[in-house]
Amino acid sequence: MTANYETREHDVLIIGAGGAGLRAAIEALAQGASVGVVCKSLLGKAHTVMAEGGIAAAMANVDAADSWKTHFRDTMRGGKFLNNWRMAQLHAQESPDRVRELEQWGALFDRTESGDILQRAFGGHTFKRLCHVGDRTGLEMIRTLQDRGVQQGIDVYMECTVTRLLMDGGRVAGAFAYWRENGRFIVFKAKSIVIATGGIGKAWRVTSNSWEYTGDGMALAYEAGAELMDMEFVQFHPTGMVWPPGVQGILVTEAVRGEGGILRNKVGERFMEKYDPKRMELSTRDVVARSIYTEVKEGRGTEHGGAYLDISHKPAEYVKKKLPSMYHQFKELADVDITKGPMEVGPTCHYMMGGIRVDAETAQSTVPGLFAAGEAAAGLHGANRLGGNSLSDLLVFGRRAGLAAAQHAKRSSTPSIDNAQIEQAEKELLAPFSNSGSESPYAVHRDLQEVMQNLVGIFRTDEDLKKALAELVKLKSRAAKVSVEGSRLFNPGWHLSFDLKAMLTVSEAVTYSALARTESRGAHSRIDHPSVDSAWEKKRNVIVRESGGMSRREVPIKPMPKELQEILDEDKV
Amino acid sequence: MKEATLRVFRGDSSGGQTVDYRVPVAPGMVVLDALHYIQGYLAPDLAVRWNCKAGKCGSCSAEVNGRPRLTCKTRMDDLPQDQPITVLPMKSFPRIKDLVTDVSWNYRVNRKIPPFEPRKRVEWKISQLDVDRVQEFRKCIECFLCQNVCHVLREHDKKEQFAGPRFFVRVAGLEMHPLDGLNRAGLLKDQLGLGYCNITKCCTEVCPEEIHITDNAIIPLKERVVDEFYDPLTMLFRKIRGG
Ligand SMILES: Cc1cc2nc3c(=O)[nH]c(=O)nc-3n(C[C@H](O)[C@H](O)[C@H](O)COP(=O)(O)OP(=O)(O)OC[C@H]3O[C@@H](n4cnc5c(N)ncnc54)[C@H](O)[C@@H]3O)c2cc1C
Ligand code: SF4
Ligand code: SF4
Ligand code: FES
Numbered sequence: 001m002t003a004n005y006e007t008r009e010h011d012v013l014i015i016g017a018g019g020a021g022l023r024a025a026i027e028a029l030a031q032g033a034s035v036g037v038v039c040k041s042l043l044g045k046a047h048t049v050m051a052e053g054g055i056a057a058a059m060a061n062v063d064a065a066d067s068w069k070t071h072f073r074d075t076m077r078g079g080k081f082l083n084n085w086r087m088a089q090l091h092a093q094e095s096p097d098r099v100r101e102l103e104q105w106g107a108l109f110d111r112t113e114s115g116d117i118l119q120r121a122f123g124g125h126t127f128k129r130l131c132h133v134g135d136r137t138g139l140e141m142i143r144t145l146q147d148r149g150v151q152q153g154i155d156v157y158m159e160c161t162v163t164r165l166l167m168d169g170g171r172v173a174g175a176f177a178y179w180r181e182n183g184r185f186i187v188f189k190a191k192s193i194v195i196a197t198g199g200i201g202k203a204w205r206v207t208s209n210s211w212e213y214t215g216d217g218m219a220l221a222y223e224a225g226a227e228l229m230d231m232e233f234v235q236f237h238p239t240g241m242v243w244p245p246g247v248q249g250i251l252v253t254e255a256v257r258g259e260g261g262i263l264r265n266k267v268g269e270r271f272m273e274k275y276d277p278k279r280m281e282l283s284t285r286d287v288v289a290r291s292i293y294t295e296v297k298e299g300r301g302t303e304h305g306g307a308y309l310d311i312s313h314k315p316a317e318y319v320k321k322k323l324p325s326m327y328h329q330f331k332e333l334a335d336v337d338i339t340k341g342p343m344e345v346g347p348t349c350h351y352m353m354g355g356i357r358v359d360a361e362t363a364q365s366t367v368p369g370l371f372a373a374g375e376a377a378a379g380l381h382g383a384n385r386l387g388g389n390s391l392s393d394l395l396v397f398g399r400r401a402g403l404a405a406a407q408h409a410k411r412s413s414t415p416s417i418d419n420a421q422i423e424q425a426e427k428e429l430l431a432p433f434s435n436s437g438s439e440s441p442y443a444v445h446r447d448l449q450e451v452m453q454n455l456v457g458i459f460r461t462d463e464d465l466k467k468a469l470a471e472l473v474k475l476k477s478r479a480a481k482v483s484v485e486g487s488r489l490f491n492p493g494w495h496l497s498f499d500l501k502a503m504l505t506v507s508e509a510v511t512y513s514a515l516a517r518t519e520s521r522g523a524h525s526r527i528d529h530p531s532v533d534s535a536w537e538k539k540r541n542v543i544v545r546e547s548g549g550m551s552r553r554e555v556p557i558k559p560m561p562k563e564l565q566e567i568l569d570e571d572k573v
Numbered sequence: 574m575k576e577a578t579l580r581v582f583r584g585d586s587s588g589g590q591t592v593d594y595r596v597p598v599a600p601g602m603v604v605l606d607a608l609h610y611i612q613g614y615l616a617p618d619l620a621v622r623w624n625c626k627a628g629k630c631g632s633c634s635a636e637v638n639g640r641p642r643l644t645c646k647t648r649m650d651d652l653p654q655d656q657p658i659t660v661l662p663m664k665s666f667p668r669i670k671d672l673v674t675d676v677s678w679n680y681r682v683n684r685k686i687p688p689f690e691p692r693k694r695v696e697w698k699i700s701q702l703d704v705d706r707v708q709e710f711r712k713c714i715e716c717f718l719c720q721n722v723c724h725v726l727r728e729h730d731k732k733e734q735f736a737g738p739r740f741f742v743r744v745a746g747l748e749m750h751p752l753d754g755l756n757r758a759g760l761l762k763d764q765l766g767l768g769y770c771n772i773t774k775c776c777t778e779v780c781p782e783e784i785h786i787t788d789n790a791i792i793p794l795k796e797r798v799v800d801e802f803y804d805p806l807t808m809l810f811r812k813i814r815g816g
Contacts, residue, residue: 042622043680044715045630103697106689106750108704108711115698133704133711139629140711147688158680181669210624244601250627329627332646334601442613486618489585490670493617 005176005185005422010036010155011409012402013175013188015162015217016196018046019138019391020374022145023098023398024194024405025154031406036188037149038157038177040212044146047198047210047375048394051138052253052325054120054130055395056388057095061116063127068092069567070126075389076568078124078284079353079382080522081537082230085560086360087380091389091396098395099131107144109133121258124284124386135255135323141391160186162216163498164425165193165224165370166417172224172369173415176425180495183488185429187422191412192405194363195221195356195372196398200234200510203503204349204457205449208240208251214499215506217376221356222505226365228543229555230354230378231506232513232524235385236458238288240348242306247333249348252309252326254387256343257281259322261311263292264342265300271307286384286523289347293458296346306346312339347458351390353381353523354513357542363401369408369415373401383522432497435483441496444478448503451475456511461528465515472508479504505550512552513541574598577649579607580657581619585670592616593657598649604660605633605644608672620671628781631716635672636661641718641779663721665730676717682736685764689747692754703751710746710790712782713739719776719786725769736765738776738786745790748797758801761794770795 012028014021017039028035039046058071071092076083099117103109109131110118119128133140150156159180166174166187174189197217201209222228239252257263263281265271275291276283283291292307302308311319316339320327323338330336330343356365356372358379363371374394381389432441455468479501484494519533520526539554560568575598580591594615596607605623612619624630626645633644637660638652644660652658666674719738725731744757744765761767774787784790 041624041632042676045624045632047624049714050625050627050629100697104691106747106753108699108707108750111699111701111704115700118701134708136629136712139714143711144689147683150684151688158677181673181675210626210630212624245599246602246606247626325629332628332648333603440617442617446613484617490620490673491618492612492620 004426005187007187007189008036009189010034011190012192012194012405013038013190014194014196015175016046016198016374016376017043017146017156018048018196018198018374019141019145019394020398020401021194021196022142022149023395024196024373024402025149026145026152027399027402028406029149029152029154031403033406033409036155036157036190038160038162038175038188040161040180041159043156043158044142046142047212048138048142048391050251051141051391052135052251053122053255053258054132054137054388055095055099055141055391056122056125056129056386057099057131057392058092058127058129059096059099059117059119059131061112062119066127066129071095071129072564073567074125075380075386076382078384078386080384081382082521082540082557083382084360084379085564087397089564090360091380091393094396095392098392098399102141102144102395105144105148107140109140120255121282122254122387123257123279123282123288125388130258130388132255134321135253135325137391157186161495161498162220163429164421165220166421167224168415168417170368171415172367173417176422178429181490183491183494185426187417189415189417191409191415192369192371194401194405195370195376196374196401197376199352199375200503200506201349201352203448203452203507205453206240206249207349208237208249209349214503216499216502217372218355219502219505221365221367221370221372222509222543222545224367224370225545226367226370227357228355228378228509229357229540230382230513231509231543232517232541233353233383233522234349234510235285235351235353235523236289236347237350238285238292238347239309239345241334242344242346243304243334250329250333251348251350252343252345253323256309256311256323256326259311260314261309262313263288264308264310265295266302267300269300271295271300284384284386289458290525292345293347302344304344306344308342309345310342312341351375351385353383353385354378354510361400362404363397364404364408369412371401371405373397383524429498432482432484432494435481437481437483439478439482441482441484441493441500444475444482444500445496445503448475448500448507452507456507456514459525459527460514461526462515465511468511469508469515472504472511476504508550509543512550513543516541516552575654577607577654578657579611580659581608581611581671582661583619583671584668586668591659598654602649603645604637604647604649604658607649608644608660620669620673622673629714631714634663634716634718634721636663641721643716643718643781646781663717665721665727666717678732679715679717679720679739682740683743685736686740686743686747686760687755687757689750689753690755691752695752697752699751707746707749709784710742710749712784713742714782715739716781718779718781722775722779724773724775731766731769734766735769738791740765741767741770741794742784742786742790745794748794758798762798762802767791767794767798
């Protein structure tokens, strides 16, 4: 058989061109590796570009008392102590350097009076800690990284989707992908692979996430034998837009509350007084999301089923300067002038704390040669992520993943890939063209979103989760039968039929893990188990593929060294 | 529910035609929502780019009723509903399929521009005033709508000689970075073809980020090129220096 694919070879292949992937690429390149970066969209359009509020780093430019220790403590507390403590430590220690480095590569941040990087308040952070530029921090970050990466010589494969990791025995050997533009195939050979594919929000109906967030990287790693962990922890951001219907779920940055925004219910009560009188609007996201949900459920919601978020008590010029894109977003999409009146907001599926299980120092997964960083990896955020801790995560662990992947490549021989794997990947991908019947990938996707939204949302019960698992089984068999129209030329229906499989895999992992965790912690709230169970503080859920099926294990969490424990014990608030 | 007709280009590099689709209209709906409805229920292979659905990523550019716009920020209720709404791909780039065009040329142009390089022995202190001044240029979301309307590219197809307004905005963002140490005037003149721009301002009119491309980026850059290359004093200095 003549090859109906092109082949490319790199020392390090990076799947994903968001902050994590690009930072990994820059580092691997600096180590002398040849680096390829693959991404589903055009370069510069990954989720990172949408990040608004800022990057958390204890630079102590505004609050001199800040230090890595406080950042570490805030992160662990926010994550309800389920975080990988070593990751939380490295993250807190290294993020200031990573931000400075970004500045040296040309990123411009807002400044303090004395000319240093300005930092703003955010939920769960003790001090003003988020380095930002207005409310378009992610754009500044991704442009800086992409321009540096491209100039340094990474090869970028844009609009190219990886559908399978290729193996050489137990280690990773490459990846199979298709070009979205023309549907042709491409095989990458690589000694190391970094997964930086982001999250899974598109499995829910109301989400701040784009079409890209279908959990591909987690599903690819899982299929290759890697472990997933903490999959029950899905972050619902408290403030998404709720009206008009078309914009439902679009993010309203936490920076609105960071800059002094106030939440009220329909009768004008500042309801956070009831739920977290100390931190009020700047409580952690899990708490604020549940509070808004509860207000609405108990009949105190706004006209369109949300809460009011008001920043109009601040001077109009200040609001326009610090929150320009929010100002435009509401004006253009919802006919609301946020300098004059309140916004209507409600919870939206936003971020995945769980993901690929990695080693803290090297970001290597449980499969040799396979690394993961950014939202696709798990550990840093535990049961709940603090705002701003994702962008810093991308930089700190993106760099570590790139470094370790390049070193791994240096030590490794060229892997070999047998043709059977490639043929199998081709066959799977082309199946929807030969499937008969009329099952549409869009219809299956809509139904999946309803299942996850209604049964695996903010509040969960044993009954709902079991129902969800049963529904997922049906959806999986429907997904196997989807058929598509048209050709292989830029065909979104066809593209979705692969994405669907990934979404179903991660949805199943989320639901299994949620069912097992019979307590409420962080972003995971069980109505039938409303309190924290200390037994669940010492172990976590791990999902792995075994003889074709999904299996779950509980693994113990390593006890924290004394010096870190002492940091947590200091100043008990 | 109210309905509207979308008249969407269907085809590829070899040609095509517009096809009409009837779409239900919900309050506050944008053109991109209508395109998603078509994908989901009527034409699953309709090719469209999008990511953020909030005007932040610059993926969803198209020509709506003849005007280049972001489809995720174009409200259906701002368009006349009694006639079909036409949605065509950007004209200045080669077609791939339906509304998706080949914008890879832009990425090649970008490679010609050296990124930020700090001045020697710089102290990393910057005033907010300086940040505010360049902010405008750094807001660019690379929707390429300005590239699409600029006549130098659209009518005269000078893609080899001319970088287009997007990249003048980028150079402005670098040149006016308070700590940047490079000089890109020669590049602007010789490789990016700044001289082809005759200040028609069409680019500024379509920019969804409301960047004053012509007044704030292009004209100051043109002045810089003039100072550098045509100013008698600088020219004399160059001669003496042998530069
Ligand atoms: C609206 C919004 C605002 C946010 N604001 C903030 C903030 O202020 N502060 C903060 O810290 N965090 C914020 N977050 C979260 C943060 O932006 C994301 O978690 C982070 O950007 C994820 O980065 P990443 O590098 O892991 O992935 P991404 O930036 O999402 O990149 C993923 C990449 O993987 C590629 N990819 C995926 N699947 C495949 C495949 N199968 N084949 C090839 N390529 C693939 C994609 O094309 C993309 O290039 C925000 C998120 C959103 C949605
Ligand atoms: S002002 Fe210059 S760059 Fe802008 S559209 Fe006119 S000719 Fe093109
Ligand atoms: S300058 Fe404006 S129109 Fe041009 S690419 Fe940037 S955002 Fe789009
Ligand atoms: S989808 Fe991002 S700008 Fe329209």
